[in-house]
Amino acid sequence: MAAPATATPWVEKYRPRSLEDVSHQTEIISTLTNAVETNRLPHLLFYGPPGGRFHSTHKCRQLYEPSQLKRRVLELNASDERGISVVRDKIKHFASLAIGSSSGGGSKKNFFAKKGDGEAMDAEEAPSKKYPNPPFKIIILDEADTVTRDAQAALRRVIEAYSKVTRFVLICNYVTRIIEPLASRCAKFRFAPLPEASMKERIMYISKQEQCHFEDEKEAEVIDEILTLSQGDMRRAVTTLQSAHSLSGGKDGDPIKKASIAEMAGLPPPKLIDDLVAILQTKRFDAMRDFVRENIVMEGFAAEYVLSALMAKIIIMDDVTDEAKSKIAIKVAESDKNLIDGSDETLQLLDVCSLALQNMKRQ
Structure with a gap:
């Protein structure tokens, strides 16, 4: 059947x-x-x-x-x-x-x-x-x-x-x-990674075929967010679109919103990473430890995604020296390896954040 x-x-x-x-x-x-x-x-x-x-x-x-x-x-x-x-x-x-x-x-x-x-x-x-x-x-x-x-x-x-x-x-x-x-x-x-333009064209075609509807005049923004999260993986992009469509109630449900894409994918929102960076710059270990436990671990965000987003944020910061960036990058790589081997996520987050706290300038 x-x-x-x-x-x-x-x-x-x-x-x-x-x-x-x-x-x-x-x-x-x-x-x-x-x-x-x-x-x-x-x-x-x-x-x-x-x-x-x-x-x-x-x-x-x-x-x-x-x-x-x-x-x-x-x-x-x-x-x-x-x-x-x-x-x-x-x-x-x-x-x-x-x-x-x-x-x-x-x-x-x-x-x-x-x-x-x-x-x-x-x-x-x-x-x-x-x-x-x-x-x-x-x-x-x-x-x-x-x-x-x-x-x-x-x-x-x-x-x-x-x-x-x-x-x-x-x-x-x-x-x-x-x-x-x-x-x-x-x-x-x-087989080279699919270019974003080719992926976007295909995703828009699928969204029209399945009658997906988005926030007013924000279809391009939502699809761009899906493509950003998929990182060149066409299967992941199509699956993310289907999940967002289903969770919004289908063609007769609510419109698909950009803010819900990252949340649905289990990724930390940009504001969470910005708040974490701000706390790291205060040089206060107790505040950093409480933030990691209450706002990251207790909320269920995966340490792998948090560390990746944190590193991407630190890399483009002008007030962090190249030497500090290299030290943090090496520590993130070590923690990623430890996570793959089954290490505790809270300990790895605190380990990376402790090193970042030592190497970042005070605001």
Whole structure:
């Protein structure tokens, strides 16, 4: 039973359905389109920042008839299945399955001699102009940068041994975590962060399609706030817009306000950071400690976001020396590492604020 339209996440509803729909990656899409049309697809390695639409590219089903997808495409999320046993068992087994040879054209007679499971090919599964149905299978390994180095070493041999019948698509955020012997076997494509203008155009299109309404003549301001918080991540921007639309009551509810965007995202408001900076400049430890506990910790703001906003504020302050800024930046980096390791948020906030209090001038 299909889910109602209102229950569909907008990131899925407005996901690109073809290569042509992927925005602002013109050269890469042109290269891939040509490779698809000529059946000369190499092994691929897509990398770039989160939300850059490269994860969507492999979902553009332009290669196979819908009835062929399950037999010709294997998708794995490497963050869940990243051990060497998966490479030796699941991936190697799928890659080694033989398929029939292709005549290279539109002939139904010789395109696939047999199905992958040994059955005769149905007439409706023959190649068409819309679906090239190339004579190879595809294995898609998402988040490949989380695969262990031993598993990557095993994978490079599998790629080499079965390249005649299988193509591999590796997708990751950090290409440096892919071992060089594996990366060298793939054609690399870097998906650059989407420019703000391209993201804004898409967000405005989605808001019109979903009948979002904003404060009077403040649609651009609200969307700019969403884009600022998303930091180039298109998925995050679309999700934030949907959340704001839902929390405001939908198309018949209250208008979406700029002030509610940061609050909904759990980010500290600018006034909170301004008040914190003012207290740090007073050189009063007790006042700083009480403010951190009552106005930040008790209000539930994440220490990571508070430290990031505080550092961004201090960086542009003229009455703080470069030496003080560098000391505070190093302390923020250390606290961020400690937070990732599970340290107490209150202690890390007080640690950073104590150092900032010592290095900032009195008003």
